[in-house]
Amino acid sequence: MAVLSIRNFPDPTLKQKAKRVRTIDGSIRKLISDMIETMHSVPERVGLAAPQVGVSLRVIVIGLPEAEDIAIVNPKIVRRRGERLINEGCLSVPGYFGQVKRAESVTVKGRDQNGKEIRIKAEGLLAQALEHEIDHINGVLYLDHLESTDKLYKIEPEETQL
Numbered sequence: 001m002a003v004l005s006i007r008n009f010p011d012p013t014l015k016q017k018a019k020r021v022r023t024i025d026g027s028i029r030k031l032i033s034d035m036i037e038t039m040h041s042v043p044e045r046v047g048l049a050a051p052q053v054g055v056s057l058r059v060i061v062i063g064l065p066e067a068e069d070i071a072i073v074n075p076k077i078v079r080r081r082g083e084r085l086i087n088e089g090c091l092s093v094p095g096y097f098g099q100v101k102r103a104e105s106v107t108v109k110g111r112d113q114n115g116k117e118i119r120i121k122a123e124g125l126l127a128q129a130l131e132h133e134i135d136h137i138n139g140v141l142y143l144d145h146l147e148s149t150d151k152l153y154k155i156e157p158e159e160t161q162l
């Protein structure tokens, strides 16, 4: 496993729509384990999408405190419910956070690292992390959801990073 370097805004990979993974093989499993190690290399990080490490593929990982790590290949939101305003930060936009509109709960479909179909129903931080990381593979940053740059604030060092 290896800790990969994180691409920061305005790196062009972050603005690309990532490609679908056709075959979940050893190289994808290695990417997933490297992404998980990279995510855990700083304790406040709870999620990471492949474009953030310069790989334009539809792969995301999520590691919430006291929960098992989740890796999803070709994730897709199949249902969104409710709406809430929450503060959000991003590893690729260091030093800032903003207030964005997110769903209260989401249902996501995709495949795990063994190619098995998975379906996750989530609310709270997990729902937020899923929406945030799936935005990344569509070339979308939370900055794109801000009403204006006035809504962007300087971060305190201990905030959660998605």
Ligand SMILES: [Zn+2]
Residues within 6 Å of the ligand: 089, 090, 091, 092, 132, 136, 162
């Ligand atoms: Zn992010």
